[in-house]
Amino acid sequence: MMRLILINTQEWLRLKFFHVVLFLAFIYLAISSLLGSLSFVEQHRLILDFGLAGLEVTTFFVSAFLSTHALHRDIERKTIQILLARPIPRWHLLVGYLGSLIALNLIIATVLGGILFFFLEKMTMAPQLVVSVFFILLKSIVLCSFGLLTGALARPMFGLVLTISYWMIAYSIPDLKFFSEKLKNETLIFLSNGLDYLIPQFYRFNWKDFHFITADLQYSQLGWAFLHSISWIAILMILASLFFKRKEIV
Amino acid sequence: MNALTVKNLKKSFKTDFYKKPVEVLKNIHFQVAQGRFVGLIGPNGAGKTTTIKCLMEFIYPDQGEIQFFSDSSILEAKKKIGFLPERPYFQEFLTGVEFLNLHWTLSKSSGDFNQRALQVLDQVKLTHAKDKKLRDYSKGMLQRIGIAQALLAQPEFLILDEPMSGLDPDGRILIKDILKNLNNQKMTTLMSSHLLEDVEELCQDLVIVHKGEIKYCGSIEEFKTNFRTLEDAYRAFKLQFEADYNV
Numbered sequence: 035m036m037r038l039i040l041i042n043t044q045e046w047l048r049l050k051f052f053h054v055v056l057f058l059a060f061i062y063l064a065i066s067s068l069l070g071s072l073s074f075v076e077q078h079r080l081i082l083d084f085g086l087a088g089l090e091v092t093t094f095f096v097s098a099f100l101s102t103h104a105l106h107r108d109i110e111r112k113t114i115q116i117l118l119a120r121p122i123p124r125w126h127l128l129v130g131y132l133g134s135l136i137a138l139n140l141i142i143a144t145v146l147g148g149i150l151f152f153f154l155e156k157m158t159m160a161p162q163l164v165v166s167v168f169f170i171l172l173k174s175i176v177l178c179s180f181g182l183l184t185g186a187l188a189r190p191m192f193g194l195v196l197t198i199s200y201w202m203i204a205y206s207i208p209d210l211k212f213f214s215e216k217l218k219n220e221t222l223i224f225l226s227n228g229l230d231y232l233i234p235q236f237y238r239f240n241w242k243d244f245h246f247i248t249a250d251l252q253y254s255q256l257g258w259a260f261l262h263s264i265s266w267i268a269i270l271m272i273l274a275s276l277f278f279k280r281k282e283i284v
Numbered sequence: 285m286n287a288l289t290v291k292n293l294k295k296s297f298k299t300d301f302y303k304k305p306v307e308v309l310k311n312i313h314f315q316v317a318q319g320r321f322v323g324l325i326g327p328n329g330a331g332k333t334t335t336i337k338c339l340m341e342f343i344y345p346d347q348g349e350i351q352f353f354s355d356s357s358i359l360e361a362k363k364k365i366g367f368l369p370e371r372p373y374f375q376e377f378l379t380g381v382e383f384l385n386l387h388w389t390l391s392k393s394s395g396d397f398n399q400r401a402l403q404v405l406d407q408v409k410l411t412h413a414k415d416k417k418l419r420d421y422s423k424g425m426l427q428r429i430g431i432a433q434a435l436l437a438q439p440e441f442l443i444l445d446e447p448m449s450g451l452d453p454d455g456r457i458l459i460k461d462i463l464k465n466l467n468n469q470k471m472t473t474l475m476s477s478h479l480l481e482d483v484e485e486l487c488q489d490l491v492i493v494h495k496g497e498i499k500y501c502g503s504i505e506e507f508k509t510n511f512r513t514l515e516d517a518y519r520a521f522k523l524q525f526e527a528d529y530n531v
Contacts, residue, residue, distance in 0.1 A: 037386055037389045037390060038390075041375060041378075041386055044375070044377060045375065045377075048377060111372070111373035112369045112370075112371070112372040112373060113372060113373050113374070113375070115340070115342060115367070115369040115372065116367070116368075116369065116372055116374075116387070116430075116433065117390065118340070118341075118342060119340055119362060119365065119366075119367035120362060120387065120390040120391050120392075121359050121360070121362040121363045121391065121392060122359075122390060123359065280344070282342070282343040282344065283337070283342040283343065284297070284337070284342075284343060
């Protein structure tokens with residue numbers, strides 16, 4: 035499995051798409067630093083809010099695009115046939131994709147988080163920044179697992195649309211609940227409550243802005259968010275493995 | 285003893301949600317005896333590649349039985365199989381040796397990798413290019429490194445899907461020489477091909493597939509009795525079964 039992770043990571047790192055996204059992220063971080071320097075009082079706030087949002091968007095793009103296309107790319111190129119001709123179960127390939135996407139997001143988080151920290155020049159914020167970056171990374175892994183699941187079920191573009199929708203809903207459930215309660219529509223209330231159980235509650239650990247960085251997070255909150263993400267990753271990967279096991283590689 | 289036994293294999297594909305499934309394999313049954321070089325031939329769309337995909341469990345047959353050696357599971361059987369698909373893509377940023385090393389690890393082989401890699405590279409005449417990146421390989425060289433990865437784990441059974449398609453004459457001659465050597469070593473091989481002269485030169489047995497059905501399964505010598513070449517025999521055979529089935 036480690037070899038699969040390594041070979042996929044090497045491939046992703048060579049992708050032009052990855053280079054372009056990373057380049058755009060650098061520009062975004064530079065702009066956030068410039069905006070920060072224009073402000074006198076809210077310098078750190080601007081850098082953090084913009085920088086961490088940029089980091090999350092970068093990992094989102096990389097996770098959504100690559101996870102939904104990973105399987106289909108190898109099927110089209112017939113690389114998967116040579117790999118599956120080896121005595122390895124199919125789920126190993128999925129773990130290989132997931133592992134390489136984790137590695138890629140880890141590289142992005144380390145590089146962009148490091149630059150952000152360099153711009154901040156504030157050592158006291160380091161632990162909070164690490165926590166925020168870590169949970170952005172966890173969210174990206176949940177998204178990768180979902181992308182791999184949709185990749186095993188549908189065509190890449192449809193999978194991508196599903197994955198983007200999944201990410202958006204995972205953040206918008208409180209708004210959906212709010213509107214359905216305001217509309218007093220029982221069906222909508224039921225649907226939004228149902229979605230809350232069917233989709234990861236990303237909104238509960240959206241700790242990428244200044245307010246959370248400066249406030250002390252409780253260990254129980256961190257533990258819950260960690261377990262929540264890990265559980266979702268496990269559920270999605272088991273489902274992806276089950277579907278991929280029966281997928282026909284035509 | 286048979287290296288492979290295929291019984292009553294059937295496979296249909298749904299081309300569209302609202303359309304009836306198309307029956308690609310209707311009733312495939314054949315055997316590959318150990319130590320024999322078998323050619324799987326037939327026109328485009330006959331079901332050669334679909335049969336191979338069923339054998340490798342890339343797709344699942346609707347009905348039928350596939351048995352490799354006496355292994356009960358395909359994972360166990362895959363330890364003894366070397367496979368090369370038609371025109372695959374290899375990770376072009378790897379060198380020849382790195383590519384083989386990847387497949388050595390995946391095949392969970394034991395023993396000395398370096399020694400084995402040099403052996404197979406020598407077998408496919410690529411020792412000089414072992415440290416070259418695959419992106420710098422010619423099409424023929426890529427096909428040969430593909431054969432090398434299939435041979436790497438010392439398989440007992442080789443499955444090759446159109447190993448000579450898209451190659452120039454020099455490339456074809458080289459691949460043919462490699463396959464002839466394997467044949468001399470009594471390597472059990474199933475090779476699908478469009479090229480009758482290659483099949484005639486390399487194979488001892490023949491399986492003819494047409495529209496998802498087996499039309500012939502037996503030795504080439506027997507098939508071409510009364511004919512000078514395999515092509516002549518195939519031409520006459522095709523005319524006969526087309527008349528029989530009003531194709």
